[in-house]
Amino acid sequence: MSVPHLTTALTGPLHDLERKILGSLPEIEHWFRNQWQEHTPPFYGSVDLRNAGFKLAQVDMNLFPGGFNNLNPDFHPLCVQAAMMALEGFCPDARRLLLIPENHTRNLFYLQNVAAIVRILRQSGIMVRIGSLNPDITAPTRLDLPDGGCLLLEPVQRQGRRIRLADFDPCVVLLNNDLSAGIPSILRDVDQMLLPPLQAGWAVRRKTRHFAAFDQVAHDFGDLIGIDPWVINPYFSGVSGLDFQTREGEQCLADAVSDILNKTRLKYAEHGIDEQPFAIVKADAGTYGMGVMSVKSPDEVIGLNRKQRNKMAVVKEGLEVSEVIVQEGVPTFEQINAAVAEPVIYMIDRFVVGGFYRVHTGRGPDENLNAPGMHFVPLAFATPSNTPDCDGRPDCQANRFYAYGVVARLALLAAALELEESEDLVQPLAEAVA
């Protein structure tokens, strides 16, 4: 495989789609090699997949991945090797990198993710310091981690067109902060390279733009290996002008849900799938699994009760939601110990470097698993003894995972297109302030 051999939660035979992807390995890798000659992958990313058996689709792509601490430690050398490639590609001459994380200072899970990213970067050969945008961090602040390690957060400063720490002038800045609250002026019009670029932040980014780019990628990929692109791509549409509190736009939303459910029903009939369609309504600029609902009928978005309205109206950083994406729901047929599971695949540069299962014991196969109560099960390397037998056998776990890595990389390619196309959406500081 061109990706780490992982165990998957599914152990049954591969479905047609996975078999087809596996059988087209040389064509697929040749195609990716050519795509990466034309398009630059983001520095890193993670992709949420859902495997319904009849369909293996990406449902979300994160350009500021948390959760590196959840990867299997066996993948660490792969992460380092891929980060070396990313540094060489983006900034071969860089010596010093400033990592800007989220403002959380008490979320130990998140801080362990930051520590994992720092370790990967340091070992790939660059000096790393951590700069915080958190207004509470006014002096270097040491945060202890459960594993005995610690992080030193230091306040970010601006000097002319450069950002820096008091005694550290970075060559390049890596964001692990998704900028949900808007692009802070300290990050605008900066001379240093920002990775990923500012338009990757949720202040600018929209899920609908990502999935529009994915439509194109899935179409081309479908042509390449001869599949209906629908089997890797969920239907979606965007609804804007919503106000969940005043119920403005409610009927538009219901119509969009109805449309997605109808299209899905037709596809289910076409492919002989005996399932009830459902739709996912998500904030178009949302993350952290906030502002998400799963509906089986347009009626369910009409006359939301106060609790539902509150849930949908506000996402991370208290932002109000007026734009949503309505996405065809993809049931997940994967289970770990009888709990519903969905794979999350991690990439650095254009390489799959690991993944884990998001598992929720209290949710069903048609529900959002990115919710309180979820836990993570790192995907492990398949036992080495499986590997040599794999070449001809499509039903081994390593082969199943190859298909996951392919769909994740298609999402990465869509993100590359999306970032190219949305470059002009970041206003220079003068206009932004004016």
Added chain:
Amino acid sequence: MSVPHLTTALTGPLHDLERKILGSLPEIEHWFRNQWQEHTPPFYGSVDLRNAGFKLAQVDMNLFPGGFNNLNPDFHPLCVQAAMMALEGFCPDARRLLLIPENHTRNLFYLQNVAAIVRILRQSGIMVRIGSLNPDITAPTRLDLPDGGCLLLEPVQRQGRRIRLADFDPCVVLLNNDLSAGIPSILRDVDQMLLPPLQAGWAVRRKTRHFAAFDQVAHDFGDLIGIDPWVINPYFSGVSGLDFQTREGEQCLADAVSDILNKTRLKYAEHGIDEQPFAIVKADAGTYGMGVMSVKSPDEVIGLNRKQRNKMAVVKEGLEVSEVIVQEGVPTFEQINAAVAEPVIYMIDRFVVGGFYRVHTGRGPDENLNAPGMHFVPLAFATPSNTPDCDGRPDCQANRFYAYGVVARLALLAAALELEESEDLVQPLAEAVA
């Protein structure tokens, strides 16, 4: 680390050199990034190291590595990722690769190496077939392997300026045949890309040219991290015009040995090393550990007996030896189960992808271990639980291995320079035949 975490045979504290290399990680990786902007690494290679504690030196660099079957299977995904990079760098548009192995058809160890290379290449996304130069292979020939797999060898054909199989026109040709017997005319003036290029074969290559390039690399690296380059670089000189059977040139050889021993003695005194110097005499175009002797005095190369003469006079493919390299011997202080061991590091593109120990229970620390009776112990990943503690502790195994990877990559860089400089040494077919 920027290389796989491996266990090493040594478990004592790191020596000064290893500590210095580890402490300079960001500078070293920055330097390598810049070197690889200027110079293209060979497709693959393996490097023999000797760790004397006071010295950690490369003693041989192989551009047609065998032994991929001896790598720990845990490294397989790293190999695949690195091979993806190599394909993308050398031939992004290639779809079909022809692998040309050595002519051995009964050496099961070697055939398993070929199978391992095929698996890496296929999984990195290219169609692979095996073309044999062996005159006995006149039709497709299936060879069974001990693990239940098999290899299909097919006769290489020439068609105009292309080489091919009957029904396979490759875009690129990967040599795992070191061309000791000379460059066959079927490989000359070929339009396809040959990897590595023909001047990498022992028909053209000389160890003395490699170590001349390594002198430059070691010098620059010594400046970078502030070490005497001697601690990573053995003294050497070349002697030509030898005839072991008629004893022609014998005195020249003795003088060269004397010179290397004297220089080494001075360095030992300068560094306060209480060891007896020795020298290694090797065929300048030799491989497979053939034509090697270890001497402690110039007298030992005067008046060789018949057995010694026969051993030195002829190497692989029955070639006569008239040129040798006299190299400062580097004792190995590494042992596995009380047997003398030396690490062999494998690289694909510019990445360390694994390694193993060459172990010999019947040889001493100042002897060549590449000899009948040797066996191999794959280096394993360090247990993941060691990893998080490593950052600050220079005495953990993963940290020791980082130094090994650095020296191996210096040898790879020297090979890149050597191949650039020796490009003109391959004669076009017309001249070669004339």
